[in-house]
Amino acid sequence: MSDPNLITVAEAPDVSGKSRSLAGDAWLDLRRNKIFWVSAVLVVLILLMALAPSLFTSADPGACALSNKHKGPDGSAFFGYDFQGCDVFARTIYGTRASIEVGVLSTLLAGVLGLVFGLSAGYFGGTTDAVLSRLTDIMLGVPFLLGAVVFSGRLSGSADDGVWAVTLTLGLLTWTSAARVMRSSVIAVKSQDYVAAGRMLGAGPARLMLRHILPNSMASFIVVLTILLGTNIAAEATLSYLGVGLKGDAISWGLQIAEAQDYARIAAHPLIWPSVFLAATVLAFIMLGDAIRDAFDPKLR
């Protein structure tokens, strides 16, 4: 730290202005972070693909000709054709929507459930903690595939493509790890002096939880969620492969990977491209999560 009395005009903060908030400072930090920009651009691109696939390809993902079976790239089909003779590029682009929908929404659901359960269990302790923790343990005890088959089967209507059923299933089955991580962070943070100091200064339970405990307990929670996003996108593939996921003529990376894996030794490209997209998506979200987590920790600035 330089001499505190030497402040250049550029550094001198405007006292008249508002207090800089945690989010404001985090944004200032993120703006300078290259990893943030790379991952943010990737995420925006992926979201754009999910929202408007026709911007990226003019081909019809449903137009398949068996005569094209396992053909290499040609014309607009940059990634070649799969075993049904469908355009792999078009299907990968169109598959983004279902994969992202399922992945992001189920992770959000798991995040909300994990946050509520973990924060209340950790903060209130005692009986609340005992009840919520046993509930978490029970959910954790449900075998994932068995639970997914049962839930997804019960939840999905006959008419729709199964996106909502899969999203709910994955969200309900995966929030437990997030809740446990949240609970343990909250317990660790709760005993810190600054929480006692907050109470000493007249803060009520809501303020203590949201202002003091939550921001200091987010780090590992965010990491768990970014990992969960990747595994949930992949889990959708597993469920679809087992016939309890997306149905009918739905297109998703998971379905593509599941279908292509039988022919991997004959034609690898229908397997490789959706996998690359899946991996890039997960990586982008993990990097984004990391950058955001770091930005919210002032000590790392």
Next chain:
Amino acid sequence: MTDMKAQVDVLPGIDPRAPLLQINDLHVEFRTRDGVAKAVNGAGFSLSPGETLAILGESGCGKSVTAQAIMGILESPPGHITSGEIRYRGVDLLKLPEAQRRKVRANRIAMIFQDALSALNPVYTVGFQLAELFRAHRGMSRSDAKARAVDLLDQVRIPSARSRVNDYPHQFSGGMRQRVMIAMALALDPEVLIADEPTTALDVTVQAQIMGLLAELQRQRNMGLILITHDMGVVADVADRISVMYAGRVVEEAPVYDIYARPGHPYTRALLESIPRLDLKGQQLSVIRGLPPALTDVPRGCAFNPRCRYAKDPCRQDPAPPAYAIAPHRTARCHFFREVLGE
């Protein structure tokens, strides 16, 4: 300022003529799996505006627990206040509903913690944390609150407060951090300030500065100050009166000069004798034999009797010695205070 203060002056039953703070027969215990630890066993003292009361004792004697009980921030469970009164201007805080109790905190009674780094929220700038207080308690606008925050940092002598206000706690040095903590505690103009070992985590030169600052702010605001410490050196300069605590009881209470000149309790005497002195250089330092009692198993009678050289049979039997008035404004809980005083 007065109109702001008026907002919080809604405490029913407040009596401006009653003592600022009066603690009567406070009992606190911790119910743990290993048994009940009686941390405070009938502590009592009072405090007037502008006065500095030092609570002195070894670690584990219940001085911090007493402070937490006054503040109402005792972790419960396992901590329970089983009996006693904490009267602020005549109002028993222990009988107030939590919502009103919360208004007393920081507005009337505030506290400084030992380690300022862990007592400041690491994810917010100090300015934000200070401004939050004004926004939450006084309903100030963001910019007004920010200006007050700068003003406060100035008052606790933080150089170039205008720019430091945007720094995070970890960017401050130990002494500066403690100043921020003091600013937080004083933000809402409390009448009572409890300082729980405010200088223990600091080095000696900074200790003196912080104590000086506290004394000065106290004078300006005519606050009652409760200084909790185990350091008799710190106490001698600033305190008006001293309460010596042992095993959760106040064993001696006296004006500061009397206690140094003529201690009235064997424990106080032993504490004074164990201070290193320049004129006794080269000689063996006297120590207090034994250890403070486990709070789950406090000795019968006078809790100090196993370590006391004056102890005789009555000391080993319940009830514990009463608070003998050994001189005007002085009490000591020792049957043999006359011998200790050297009469």
